Amino acid sequence: MTTPGGRRPRLLMLLHGFFPMEVRVASEVRAAVAAGFEVDVIALRGDGEDRAGTALGARYYRLPVDHVHGAGAGSMAKEYLGFTALATLKAARLALRRRYDVVQVHNPPDFLVLGALVPRLRGARIVFDVHDLASDMFHMRFEGKRGAGVADRALRGLERLAARLSRRVITVHEPYRRELIARGVDAAKVVVVMNSLDEVALPPPLEHAPANGFVVSYHGTITPHYGVPLIVEAAAEALPSIPDLQVRIYGAGDALPDVLSRVTELGLEDRVWVSPAFLPQPDVLRAVQPASVGVVPNLPTQLNRFALSTKLFDYVALGVPVVCSDLPTLREHFSDNEVLFFEAGNPRALARALEQTANDPEGARRRAHAALRRYEQYRWPVSADRYVAALRACVTR
Numbered sequence: 001m002t003t004p005g006g007r008r009p010r011l012l013m014l015l016h017g018f019f020p021m022e023v024r025v026a027s028e029v030r031a032a033v034a035a036g037f038e039v040d041v042i043a044l045r046g047d048g049e050d051r052a053g054t055a056l057g058a059r060y061y062r063l064p065v066d067h068v069h070g071a072g073a074g075s076m077a078k079e080y081l082g083f084t085a086l087a088t089l090k091a092a093r094l095a096l097r098r099r100y101d102v103v104q105v106h107n108p109p110d111f112l113v114l115g116a117l118v119p120r121l122r123g124a125r126i127v128f129d130v131h132d133l134a135s136d137m138f139h140m141r142f143e144g145k146r147g148a149g150v151a152d153r154a155l156r157g158l159e160r161l162a163a164r165l166s167r168r169v170i171t172v173h174e175p176y177r178r179e180l181i182a183r184g185v186d187a188a189k190v191v192v193v194m195n196s197l198d199e200v201a202l203p204p205p206l207e208h209a210p211a212n213g214f215v216v217s218y219h220g221t222i223t224p225h226y227g228v229p230l231i232v233e234a235a236a237e238a239l240p241s242i243p244d245l246q247v248r249i250y251g252a253g254d255a256l257p258d259v260l261s262r263v264t265e266l267g268l269e270d271r272v273w274v275s276p277a278f279l280p281q282p283d284v285l286r287a288v289q290p291a292s293v294g295v296v297p298n299l300p301t302q303l304n305r306f307a308l309s310t311k312l313f314d315y316v317a318l319g320v321p322v323v324c325s326d327l328p329t330l331r332e333h334f335s336d337n338e339v340l341f342f343e344a345g346n347p348r349a350l351a352r353a354l355e356q357t358a359n360d361p362e363g364a365r366r367r368a369h370a371a372l373r374r375y376e377q378y379r380w381p382v383s384a385d386r387y388v389a390a391l392r393a394c395v396t397r
Helices: 023-034 073-097 110-121 134-142 148-165 174-182 228-238 256-265 281-288 310-318 328-333 347-359 361-378 380-395
Strands: 010-015 038-044 052-055 058-063 102-106 125-130 168-171 190-192 214-219 245-250 272-274 293-296 322-325 340-342
Touching (some): 010 073, 010 110, 023 102, 023 380, 038 073, 058 073, 073 110, 102 110, 102 380, 110 148, 125 148, 125 380, 168 174, 168 380, 190 380, 214 228, 214 281, 228 245, 256 272, 293 347, 310 322, 310 361, 322 347, 322 361, 340 347, 347 361, 361 380
Parallel strands (some): 010 038, 102 125, 125 168, 168 190, 214 245, 214 293, 245 272
Antiparallel strands (some): 052 058
């Protein structure tokens, strides 16, 4: 694809996150590069990371803003505003050197769309990528705090403003699409690009079944609303029925101390292993591939009513049987014949689901095969085509 001027189209991404560790962003970058776009990414800089370089066929520019999991409202505002200010300056400098056709803004925060204004003045179209509803994220962290109602209304207003400034609004699943439209976003703008697994990251199939007991796996961010301590509590409950049970947790986050304290309190140090840090996507997929069961333990919060966990897609694509919280958006995408649901937030119910999986391995395999058949409609190439079409619609004048 070329622009009317005969050059390759240029895409700038603004991401308050880490690149290329952010899986959704990495998948979109690969799709855009394969479609002929020149891609630049402005992102956070982690400890020891380069300021600039190339990855996945894109140039990246990392900004020196500290990211703290579980920070308070003041620290979070300082971080988000600081990154937005630096990203706005960096995007303006880049836009003065090269004319962008599209600027993709990944939320949160929604006001990061301000970083796209100078490129927009130079002719770029904005794509607003809604990973999560900012108002629901705020509600989860600061419900009941002073000024929470005012902040909620302000965040919803910023969401509408970002959508209004954008040529396309992309989001992660149909329930979010419906909610954005209900909040006033033009339905014609909204496109679903799911967080399914880009299969270039899939490891090769296992040559033989592992012989290391009944392994319960979790991977990803360890933050309170994801309910990871439930896995530890359920493991203690299920251990008499599953004597070879082992738990493997791969990830990091502000709820990790709670997980470790529960391990100690319940005397499960020889049963629960927690990785010291996040692993790159290919490494973590190889690590969870031999698991007997993958767990999605999301708690029943306002934010999680819309949560569709990427780890769920990872387990299904790998053929790992899934035990999953019984929440609306999760149920909308998979059935009882494909995933074993348990009452969200209930460790005893999770324990019973683990026992059922361990005691009926043939039933677990049947669910895993059925889930894989359902997954065909969610596979990344389907969403990648929608994503590239949204970018091309911005380039076409």
